[in-house]
Amino acid sequence: MGASRFQFSLFFVLVVAVIPHTTMAQTSCEPPQMLLVVDHSSSMVHTTPDALIDGQTKWSVAETAIEGITRSYEDSVDFGLMLFPSTGQCNPGSVVVELGPNNASEIAAALSPPPSDYWTPLSQSLEVVANHSALRN
Numbered sequence: 775m776g777a778s779r780f781q782f783s784l785f786f787v788l789v790v791a792v793i794p795h796t797t798m799a800q801t802s803c804e805p806p807q808m809l810l811v812v813d814h815s816s817s818m819v820h821t822t823p824d825a826l827i828d829g830q831t832k833w834s835v836a837e838t839a840i841e842g843i844t845r846s847y848e849d850s851v852d853f854g855l856m857l858f859p860s861t862g863q864c865n866p867g868s869v870v871v872e873l874g875p876n877n878a879s880e881i882a883a884a885l886s887p888p889p890s891d892y893w894t895p896l897s898q899s900l901e902v903v904a905n906h907s908a909l910r911n
Contacts, residue, residue, distance in 0.1 A: 807852045807873050810840060810881070811903055814857040814867070814889045833888050840885065844878035855881045856903060866898035873908050 817825070818833040827835050844853050852874050858867025870884045871877055 805850060805852050805875065807854070807908075809854040809856055809869070809873060809903060809906065810844075811856045811858065811867065811900070812836065812840070812885075815859065816889055818889045831888075837885050841878070841882050844881050848876050848878040853877060853881060854908070855884050856906075857884070858898075866902045868902070869906060869908075 813832075813836075818836065819831045820826075821831060825832065840855075847853075853871075854869060854873035854877075855871040856867045856869045859865045860868035860870075871881050
Protein backbone atom coordinates (compact mmCIF):
# COMPACT_ATOMS: atom_id res chain seq x y z
CA MET A 775 0.00 0.00 0.00
CA GLY A 776 1.47 3.37 -0.98
CA ALA A 777 2.05 6.18 1.52
CA SER A 778 -0.68 8.36 0.02
CA ARG A 779 -3.13 5.45 0.11
CA PHE A 780 -2.22 4.76 3.75
CA GLN A 781 -2.69 8.45 4.60
CA PHE A 782 -6.03 8.50 2.81
CA SER A 783 -7.13 5.40 4.72
CA LEU A 784 -6.13 6.98 8.03
CA PHE A 785 -7.88 10.22 7.05
CA PHE A 786 -11.02 8.30 6.04
CA VAL A 787 -11.12 6.51 9.40
CA LEU A 788 -10.72 9.81 11.23
CA VAL A 789 -13.38 11.54 9.14
CA VAL A 790 -15.85 8.69 9.63
CA ALA A 791 -15.19 8.81 13.37
CA VAL A 792 -15.73 12.58 13.52
CA ILE A 793 -18.77 12.99 11.24
CA PRO A 794 -21.38 11.50 13.62
CA HIS A 795 -20.00 13.57 16.49
CA THR A 796 -19.97 16.74 14.39
CA THR A 797 -23.73 16.62 14.12
CA MET A 798 -24.06 16.14 17.87
CA ALA A 799 -21.48 18.86 18.48
CA GLN A 800 -23.58 21.38 16.56
CA THR A 801 -26.60 20.78 18.80
CA SER A 802 -24.63 20.64 22.05
CA CYS A 803 -22.03 23.32 21.18
CA GLU A 804 -19.20 21.01 22.20
CA PRO A 805 -16.48 20.10 19.70
CA PRO A 806 -16.10 16.45 18.70
CA GLN A 807 -13.38 14.50 20.47
CA MET A 808 -10.87 12.19 18.84
CA LEU A 809 -8.39 10.18 20.89
CA LEU A 810 -5.75 8.91 18.46
CA VAL A 811 -4.57 5.45 19.57
CA VAL A 812 -1.20 4.84 17.91
CA ASP A 813 0.96 1.73 17.75
CA HIS A 814 4.36 2.71 19.18
CA SER A 815 5.88 -0.77 18.90
CA SER A 816 9.04 -1.77 17.07
CA SER A 817 7.05 -3.15 14.11
CA MET A 818 6.36 0.45 13.11
CA VAL A 819 10.04 1.11 12.34
CA HIS A 820 11.02 -2.13 10.60
CA THR A 821 13.07 -1.43 7.50
CA THR A 822 12.78 -4.73 5.68
CA PRO A 823 11.52 -4.23 2.11
CA ASP A 824 8.16 -5.88 2.86
CA ALA A 825 7.59 -3.56 5.85
CA LEU A 826 8.24 -0.29 4.04
CA ILE A 827 5.57 1.85 2.39
CA ASP A 828 7.01 3.63 -0.64
CA GLY A 829 10.42 3.44 1.03
CA GLN A 830 9.20 4.86 4.35
CA THR A 831 8.61 3.15 7.67
CA LYS A 832 5.05 2.80 8.92
CA TRP A 833 6.00 5.18 11.74
CA SER A 834 7.10 7.90 9.33
CA VAL A 835 3.90 7.58 7.29
CA ALA A 836 1.69 7.58 10.40
CA GLU A 837 3.54 10.54 11.92
CA THR A 838 3.09 12.59 8.73
CA ALA A 839 -0.62 11.72 8.51
CA ILE A 840 -1.29 12.46 12.19
CA GLU A 841 0.52 15.79 12.07
CA GLY A 842 -1.35 16.83 8.92
CA ILE A 843 -4.78 15.88 10.26
CA THR A 844 -4.30 17.40 13.73
CA ARG A 845 -2.94 20.66 12.31
CA SER A 846 -5.79 20.90 9.79
CA TYR A 847 -8.59 20.29 12.31
CA GLU A 848 -7.20 21.39 15.67
CA ASP A 849 -9.54 24.42 15.76
CA SER A 850 -12.66 22.28 15.40
CA VAL A 851 -11.80 18.89 16.97
CA ASP A 852 -10.46 18.14 20.46
CA PHE A 853 -7.62 15.72 19.72
CA GLY A 854 -5.72 13.59 22.20
CA LEU A 855 -2.99 10.98 21.80
CA MET A 856 -2.46 7.55 23.30
CA LEU A 857 0.67 5.56 22.48
CA PHE A 858 0.98 1.84 23.10
CA PRO A 859 2.87 0.29 24.70
CA SER A 860 3.60 3.01 27.23
CA THR A 861 6.69 1.48 28.88
CA GLY A 862 8.00 -2.04 28.69
CA GLN A 863 7.15 -4.64 26.12
CA CYS A 864 3.75 -5.79 27.39
CA ASN A 865 2.29 -2.78 29.18
CA PRO A 866 -0.89 -1.25 27.80
CA GLY A 867 -0.71 2.20 26.34
CA SER A 868 -1.30 5.48 28.10
CA VAL A 869 -2.70 8.83 27.12
CA VAL A 870 0.28 11.13 26.56
CA VAL A 871 -1.72 14.15 25.33
CA GLU A 872 -5.13 14.73 26.90
CA LEU A 873 -8.09 15.63 24.72
CA GLY A 874 -8.29 19.32 24.02
CA PRO A 875 -8.35 22.08 21.44
CA ASN A 876 -5.33 23.45 19.56
CA ASN A 877 -2.86 20.78 20.65
CA ALA A 878 -1.40 19.68 17.30
CA SER A 879 2.07 20.86 18.33
CA GLU A 880 1.90 18.94 21.60
CA ILE A 881 0.82 15.80 19.74
CA ALA A 882 3.64 16.20 17.19
CA ALA A 883 6.18 16.55 20.02
CA ALA A 884 4.82 13.44 21.76
CA LEU A 885 5.37 11.36 18.62
CA SER A 886 9.16 11.65 19.07
CA PRO A 887 11.26 9.61 19.45
CA PRO A 888 10.31 6.76 17.12
CA PRO A 889 9.36 3.44 18.71
CA SER A 890 11.86 1.22 20.51
CA ASP A 891 12.02 -2.53 20.85
CA TYR A 892 8.50 -3.12 22.20
CA TRP A 893 5.68 -5.54 21.48
CA THR A 894 2.09 -4.62 20.54
CA PRO A 895 -0.38 -4.96 23.47
CA LEU A 896 -3.39 -3.85 21.45
CA SER A 897 -6.26 -5.43 23.38
CA GLN A 898 -4.96 -4.22 26.77
CA SER A 899 -4.55 -0.71 25.32
CA LEU A 900 -8.10 -0.65 23.93
CA GLU A 901 -9.40 -1.54 27.40
CA VAL A 902 -7.60 1.54 28.75
CA VAL A 903 -9.22 3.69 26.03
CA ALA A 904 -12.68 2.32 26.78
CA ASN A 905 -12.31 3.42 30.40
CA HIS A 906 -10.73 6.83 29.73
CA SER A 907 -12.85 9.23 31.76
CA ALA A 908 -12.19 12.31 29.59
CA LEU A 909 -14.08 10.81 26.62
CA ARG A 910 -17.70 11.87 26.28
CA ASN A 911 -20.25 9.38 24.97
